[in-house]
Amino acid sequence: MTRLDFAGVGIDIAAARIVSDVSLHVAPGEMMGLVGPNGSGKSTLLRSAYRVLRPAAGAVFIGGENVWDLSAREAARRRAIVTQHTVLGAEFSVEEVVAMGRTPHKGMLDRDGAEDRRTVEQALADVHMGWAARRSFATLSGGEQQRVLLARALAQEAGLLILDEPTNHLDVRAQFEVLDLLRHLGMTTLTALHDLDHAVSYCDRVAVMAEGGLVAVGAPEDVLTPELVHRVFGVRAVLDTHPITGRPRIAVASAGRPPTRARTRDHAADASAP
Ligand code: ADP
Ligand code: MG
Numbered sequence: 514m515t516r517l518d519f520a521g522v523g524i525d526i527a528a529a530r531i532v533s534d535v536s537l538h539v540a541p542g543e544m545m546g547l548v549g550p551n552g553s554g555k556s557t558l559l560r561s562a563y564r565v566l567r568p569a570a571g572a573v574f575i576g577g578e579n580v581w582d583l584s585a586r587e588a589a590r591r592r593a594i595v596t597q598h599t600v601l602g603a604e605f606s607v608e609e610v611v612a613m614g615r616t617p618h619k620g621m622l623d624r625d626g627a628e629d630r631r632t633v634e635q636a637l638a639d640v641h642m643g644w645a646a647r648r649s650f651a652t653l654s655g656g657e658q659q660r661v662l663l664a665r666a667l668a669q670e671a672g673l674l675i676l677d678e679p680t681n682h683l684d685v686r687a688q689f690e691v692l693d694l695l696r697h698l699g700m701t702t703l704t705a706l707h708d709l710d711h712a713v714s715y716c717d718r719v720a721v722m723a724e725g726g727l728v729a730v731g732a733p734e735d736v737l738t739p740e741l742v743h744r745v746f747g748v749r750a751v752l753d754t755h756p757i758t759g760r761p762r763i764a765v766a767s768a769g770r771p772p773t774r775a776r777t778r779d780h781a782a783d784a785s786a787p
Contacts, residue, residue, distance in 0.1 A: 515672030523570030549722030593666030614668030656687025
């Protein structure tokens with residue numbers, strides 16, 4: 514299992530600093546949740562670990578190596594990615610999609626060998642999708658597609674899994690299936706999550722972003738206090754024990770005074786725009 518380190522990462526897009534000075538350590542085998550309001554920079558930060566956005570300041574290290582010192586292929590052997598929405602043509606079967614995960618392990622003209630086929634089969638079994646191997650990927654439900662994409666990530670045999678809101682667009686049961694699988698895999702995992710309760714109930718630690726910076730990191734119940742949730746998300750929150758699971762849970766409610774001052778200013782700016 515692989516460790517992941519962001520060291521003083523700053524990221525610029527179109528000459529604007531979108532992410533500032535993020536230092537974050539994800540330990541081997543740990544499941545870290547990344548939460549924050551829309552636009553707080555979660556996806557941008559993750560893209561620096563995907564090796565898509567090169568940090569303007571600091572660096573991202575996977576297993577101690579700077580991702581920009583690795584080739585794209587070497588990086589793909591070390592970390593697998595699952596995002597919230599992946600569109601693939603109807604012509605791909607489920608097993609072909611999972612076999613794409615083998616690409617970084619093969620030469621350009623290599624066909625799938627026996628080991629590749631075994632790995633694909635095992636990955637599909639791990640996400641309980643073996644039954645769909647020959648189905649067209651495009652015909653699966655959203656939850657099934659996410660499980661297949663998770664299988665593709667497993668077939669990649671990377672030590673680190675990075676996910677960007679992998680449960681978006683899924684119904685409640687499919688959301689839990691994906692999260693249960695992530696927990697069960699026990700891999701080093703950094704995942705942006707939309708739902709604070711998923712972060713509380715599934716993650717070992719959470720990192721909270723606001724306005725491009727990291728504002729808190731720690732055990733969910735230590736970090737997602739009513740004060741912090743109110744300050745960062747503008748909602749009321751209470752942490753208690755889930756009546757079904759017996760584990761910590763967070764309940765949120767409207768702060769009850771729309772709109773916030775910051776938004777009022779935005780609206781005023783919008784109204785005065787030509
Ligand atoms: P999150 O994933 O937390 O919702 P993002 O990382 O997507 O946030 O976005 C952070 C900020 O960066 C937002 O203000 C967004 O508008 C801006 N941003 C992201 N991508 C671009 C881009 N390609 N061009 C300009 N601004 C961008
Ligand atoms: Mg995002």
